[in-house]
Amino acid sequence: MPALPDKHRSFIEWYLEVLELAQLTDKRYPVKGMNVWTPYGFLARRQLDRILIEEIEATGSKPVEFPTLIPQTEFQKEKEHIKGFDAQVYWVTRGGATELDIPLVLRPTSETAMYPMFALWIRSHQDLPLNVYQIVNTFRYETKTTRPFLRVREIHFFEEHTCQVDEGHATARVESNLGAFARMARRLGLPYLAVRRPEWDKFAGAFYSIALDAPVSGAQTIQLGSIHHYRENFSGPYNIRYEGPDGTSRLVHQTTFGLSERLLGALVAVHGDGKGIVFPPEVAPYQVVIVPIPSKMGPDPRPWTEELAGRLRGRGLRVEIDASEDRPGAKYYRWEARGAPLRLEIGGRESAEQSATAVDRLGTKVPIGPVGIEDRILGLLGEFDRRLYAAAEERFRASYATAATLEELTGSEKVRLIAWCGEEACGHDVERAIDGALLGTIVGDPPLPLGAPGPCVACRRSGGTVWAVAGRPL
Amino acid sequence: MPALPDKHRSFIEWYLEVLELAQLTDKRYPVKGMNVWTPYGFLARRQLDRILIEEIEATGSKPVEFPTLIPQTEFQKEKEHIKGFDAQVYWVTRGGATELDIPLVLRPTSETAMYPMFALWIRSHQDLPLNVYQIVNTFRYETKTTRPFLRVREIHFFEEHTCQVDEGHATARVESNLGAFARMARRLGLPYLAVRRPEWDKFAGAFYSIALDAPVSGAQTIQLGSIHHYRENFSGPYNIRYEGPDGTSRLVHQTTFGLSERLLGALVAVHGDGKGIVFPPEVAPYQVVIVPIPSKMGPDPRPWTEELAGRLRGRGLRVEIDASEDRPGAKYYRWEARGAPLRLEIGGRESAEQSATAVDRLGTKVPIGPVGIEDRILGLLGEFDRRLYAAAEERFRASYATAATLEELTGSEKVRLIAWCGEEACGHDVERAIDGALLGTIVGDPPLPLGAPGPCVACRRSGGTVWAVAGRPL
Numbered sequence: 001m002p003a004l005p006d007k008h009r010s011f012i013e014w015y016l017e018v019l020e021l022a023q024l025t026d027k028r029y030p031v032k033g034m035n036v037w038t039p040y041g042f043l044a045r046r047q048l049d050r051i052l053i054e055e056i057e058a059t060g061s062k063p064v065e066f067p068t069l070i071p072q073t074e075f076q077k078e079k080e081h082i083k084g085f086d087a088q089v090y091w092v093t094r095g096g097a098t099e100l101d102i103p104l105v106l107r108p109t110s111e112t113a114m115y116p117m118f119a120l121w122i123r124s125h126q127d128l129p130l131n132v133y134q135i136v137n138t139f140r141y142e143t144k145t146t147r148p149f150l151r152v153r154e155i156h157f158f159e160e161h162t163c164q165v166d167e168g169h170a171t172a173r174v175e176s177n178l179g180a181f182a183r184m185a186r187r188l189g190l191p192y193l194a195v196r197r198p199e200w201d202k203f204a205g206a207f208y209s210i211a212l213d214a215p216v217s218g219a220q221t222i223q224l225g226s227i228h229h230y231r232e233n234f235s236g237p238y239n240i241r242y243e244g245p246d247g248t249s250r251l252v253h254q255t256t257f258g259l260s261e262r263l264l265g266a267l268v269a270v271h272g273d274g275k276g277i278v279f280p281p282e283v284a285p286y287q288v289v290i291v292p293i294p295s296k297m298g299p300d301p302r303p304w305t306e307e308l309a310g311r312l313r314g315r316g317l318r319v320e321i322d323a324s325e326d327r328p329g330a331k332y333y334r335w336e337a338r339g340a341p342l343r344l345e346i347g348g349r350e351s352a353e354q355s356a357t358a359v360d361r362l363g364t365k366v367p368i369g370p371v372g373i374e375d376r377i378l379g380l381l382g383e384f385d386r387r388l389y390a391a392a393e394e395r396f397r398a399s400y401a402t403a404a405t406l407e408e409l410t411g412s413e414k415v416r417l418i419a420w421c422g423e424e425a426c427g428h429d430v431e432r433a434i435d436g437a438l439l440g441t442i443v444g445d446p447p448l449p450l451g452a453p454g455p456c457v458a459c460r461r462s463g464g465t466v467w468a469v470a471g472r473p474l
Numbered sequence: 475m476p477a478l479p480d481k482h483r484s485f486i487e488w489y490l491e492v493l494e495l496a497q498l499t500d501k502r503y504p505v506k507g508m509n510v511w512t513p514y515g516f517l518a519r520r521q522l523d524r525i526l527i528e529e530i531e532a533t534g535s536k537p538v539e540f541p542t543l544i545p546q547t548e549f550q551k552e553k554e555h556i557k558g559f560d561a562q563v564y565w566v567t568r569g570g571a572t573e574l575d576i577p578l579v580l581r582p583t584s585e586t587a588m589y590p591m592f593a594l595w596i597r598s599h600q601d602l603p604l605n606v607y608q609i610v611n612t613f614r615y616e617t618k619t620t621r622p623f624l625r626v627r628e629i630h631f632f633e634e635h636t637c638q639v640d641e642g643h644a645t646a647r648v649e650s651n652l653g654a655f656a657r658m659a660r661r662l663g664l665p666y667l668a669v670r671r672p673e674w675d676k677f678a679g680a681f682y683s684i685a686l687d688a689p690v691s692g693a694q695t696i697q698l699g700s701i702h703h704y705r706e707n708f709s710g711p712y713n714i715r716y717e718g719p720d721g722t723s724r725l726v727h728q729t730t731f732g733l734s735e736r737l738l739g740a741l742v743a744v745h746g747d748g749k750g751i752v753f754p755p756e757v758a759p760y761q762v763v764i765v766p767i768p769s770k771m772g773p774d775p776r777p778w779t780e781e782l783a784g785r786l787r788g789r790g791l792r793v794e795i796d797a798s799e800d801r802p803g804a805k806y807y808r809w810e811a812r813g814a815p816l817r818l819e820i821g822g823r824e825s826a827e828q829s830a831t832a833v834d835r836l837g838t839k840v841p842i843g844p845v846g847i848e849d850r851i852l853g854l855l856g857e858f859d860r861r862l863y864a865a866a867e868e869r870f871r872a873s874y875a876t877a878a879t880l881e882e883l884t885g886s887e888k889v890r891l892i893a894w895c896g897e898e899a900c901g902h903d904v905e906r907a908i909d910g911a912l913l914g915t916i917v918g919d920p921p922l923p924l925g926a927p928g929p930c931v932a933c934r935r936s937g938g939t940v941w942a943v944a945g946r947p948l
Contacts, residue, residue, distance in 0.1 A: 026591065026594075028591065028594060029540070029541055029587075029590075029591060030545050030547075030548060030590060031541060031543055031544075031545060031578065034541035034542075034543060035541070036538065036539070036540055036541070036591055037538055037539035037540075038538060039536035039537060039538055039606065042536075042537045042538055042539055043537065046537070062513035062516075063513060063516045063517065063520070064510065064511055064512060064513055064516055065510070065511035065516055066503070066510050066511075067503055067505060067508035067509070067510070067628050068508075068542075068580075068611060068613075068628055069505055069508060069564075069613075069628070070505075071504050071505060073504075074504060086570070087570040087571065088569075088570055089569075089570065090543075090566045090568070090569050090578075091566065091567065091568040091569070092564045092565065092566050092567075092580065093565065093566075093567045093568060094564070094565035094567060095562075095563075095564050095565070095615030096560070096561040096562055096563065096615050096617075097561065098615075104505065104564075106542075106566065113503075116503075116504060117500065117502065117503060117510055120500075120502055121500075132513065137542060139542075139543075141569030141570050141572075143570075154541050154542055154543070
């Protein structure tokens with residue numbers, strides 16, 4: 001079998017080949033940047049969505065779904081927002097043979113679809129908070145090079161939109177979202193850093209934007225998601241008002257929380273290795289793959305394979321039996337490439353004993369059973385998840401280094417932690433030096449050892465600086 | 475509270491008011507025929523989707539998702555298909571400020587998106603059968619009056635597409651789909667009739683089409699879904715071929731199975747009554763709604779309410795506590811309108827006893843508990859489901875009547891079962907007489923008592939006639 005490209009030297013080549021090998025997507029669809037979700041990719045996405053749904057609903061958010069098409073008239077109500085999106089939206093101009101009176105936009109995000117309705121839904125403070133989310137596809141006429149899951153033209157998207165009584169409650173919702181994301185990210189095994197994006201890089205129309213970034217390779221980072229505080233920036237133009245307890249009419253304060261199929265790309269990027277994908281058990285389409293190994297002597301392994309699969313499914317596990325005609329070695333290779341956390345090999349001996357040989361995706365091989373075999377497998381999966389996360393955390397910590405001067409940023413092979421005075425000019429100096437972006441200032445307590453920040457990396461001014469992050473976003 | 479319109483005299487008025495009252499959808503979105511899935515509607519749809527997914531995956535179908543946009547060049551490959559859809563597709567013609575070289579169609583259905591890829595996926599007979607399905611939104615530029623769930627411009631859609639080695643295997647897949655639909659329909663509590671649509675009403679491009687129709691009110695029927703046999707009609711133009719075991723290249727035979735949010739509209743239409751929706755427990759967003767009734771004397775009902783809710787959730791039930799400030803009567807009214815199968819009233823006495831007063835949506839009221847209260851509630855839900863289905867079956871049987879002459883069809887208040895010779899001219903005579911449609915010939919063993927068919931209702935010719943159905947599709 002041909003070896004994969006080196007992940008660290010040729011990250012994108014490695015990434016694209018891994019996706020092919022695992023059949024996680026098919027990018028031969030005849031519209032550039034719009035890919036097909038294959039069964040295997042779809043099953044991974046289903047688990048990903050399940051985690052997002054469980055965590056966001058636990059915070060009281062309700063599911064909704066708004067239409068895909070937005071009338072031009074609604075789309076253009078908030079000036080900054082339309083400036084940010086105008087160049088990259090698809091326009092529907094015709095229905096059958098009829099030119100539409102009002103062209104329709106394929107949603108690039110749903111502020112302008114939802115907020116006219118929020119204005120109808122909200123009347124009094126009893127209608128607040130309004131916390132709703134949807135998981136839908138969004139569309140961007142992307143002009144940069146597209147990459148499956150990372151930059152596509154049809155995007156599988158999670159978006160929460162909330163309305164709160166005032167700025168303080170909106171800030172509290174941002175914090176609640178940060179907590180929800182922390183729980184999601186742990187289940188996905190993804191260490192990350194929350195940063196407040198600089199003013200020149202915030203979401204079109206936001207008061208401020210918090211991004212959730214993960215280091216990938218060298219100084220490269222990937223944005224996993226974002227949380228925005230809108231203050232009254234949208235509720236003004238869309239006239240989303242409520243009557244306060246004192247009878248006055250007030251604008252709501254709004255927040256949003258966005259995640260996408262990029263999380264799946266990030267999972268591949270963060271955990272993958274020289275053999276292919278490594279899925280955390282929570283997301284794996286199949287957590288356990290059983291490979292029966294027929295031999296001329298010894299009993300037929302299939303009955304025990306079937307029984308064990310049934311027992312494991314009864315314990316809530318997702319189990320696949322690879323009953324194809326390929327040789328065992330080809331099956332091992334396939335399920336390593338596809339990232340199955342645990343493989344069970346069942347030959348004649350295992351069949352006779354009602355046992356199995358378990359090999360996890362990190363290479364640990366142990367004989368298990370026959371006593372308590374289901375519990376043992378659940379235990380191995382838990383242990384695998386902890387080891388996978390610990391390894392990801394170690395690589396995460398090793399991805400960052402402080403830099404005290406602009407020179408250290410040039411050609412950096414690490415994501416850089418820098419002291420920044422907050423001036424835009426200094427920020428742009430940083431971006432030029434690293435040939436990337438000033439990703440933002442660190443929010444909350446970072447999972448990295450950092451003392452007090454020194455003088456600004458660019459202007460050298462002391463005092464009033466904060467820790468910021470510079471890297472090269474994918 | 476104002477009474478709902480009479481369901482039988484003014485079906486559509488009743489239907490629209492029930493949807494408003496239950497807040498199952500919001501049709502004030504500023505694009506006609508594109509409605510908002512409210513939280514309550516979305517939760518019902520989630521259960522509906524779950525049933526479809528469980529039943530189709532049990533037959534070996536795998537989930538996929540193809541892009542929303544289809545290039546004009548692919549869309550136009552099958553001539554009948556394009557004729558059928560050309561007048562009702564939305565066209566994307568612009569991305570940002572750029573006119574697209576090749577306009578894109580918003581999928582009205584996904585044959586033309588999937589089949590170019592199937593041609594790449596299928597190489598040999600080992601790749602067959604290919605059974606995949608997706609649940610996505612489709613789009614039709616509908617010129618008729620739109621109605622939530624029944625006729626909309628953005629449609630929540632289930633579509634299975636399969637490729638088989640030959641016509642016989644494709645016919646077997648059609649039969650497998652009929653079996654899967656029978657199981658889905660039972661779980662939704664929807665009696666229906668499977669009919670083979672006449673030639674002039676089959677799906678654009680199909681060899682034949684089987685429709686799954688339910689009677690609604692008078693002679694009105696609603697199409698719940700359809701199953702199509704395509705033979706080689708699409709695999710020819712899309713060149714979907716495989717190498718047979720003998721080395722020859724052959725075209726696959728294809729089938730599709732389509733369902734949509736109409737099922738939700740049908741649920742409302744079939745089970746609803748003068749108070750609103752009646753949800754079967756499988757689909758109900760909340761299967762049990764608990765109404766705590768505070769009183770000045772007696773213990774606070776909230777602790778027992780919370781405990782009971784927790785215990786029922788532990789048994790897998792979807793439970794809502796209505797803790798709003800409304801009076802108990804207003805809560806009963808609300809949850810009757812919204813169709814919750816079972817309401818539990820908990821006042822001071824129930825709280826003291828750890829019991830409840832259970833009232834099901836058909837009006838049966840019983841005291842339950844404290845011993846074995848969870849089992850009792852599960853039992854009541856099962857019983858409710860059986861009674862609901864039995865009542866629907868009884869109305870189903872009462873909706874049909876045979877007609878031996880065209881005169882009997884005129885102004886008919888029933889769906890009519892007629893003997894038909896199969897001639898198109900006779901079919902059109904039937905359609906004119908009933909002022910509706912010849913829905914098709916009965917497939918399989920109908921759940922209605924029917925002897926041998928007599929002479930054709932139109933031309934009076936004896937012999938060679940079959941039972942057909944005539945009604946007025948919604």
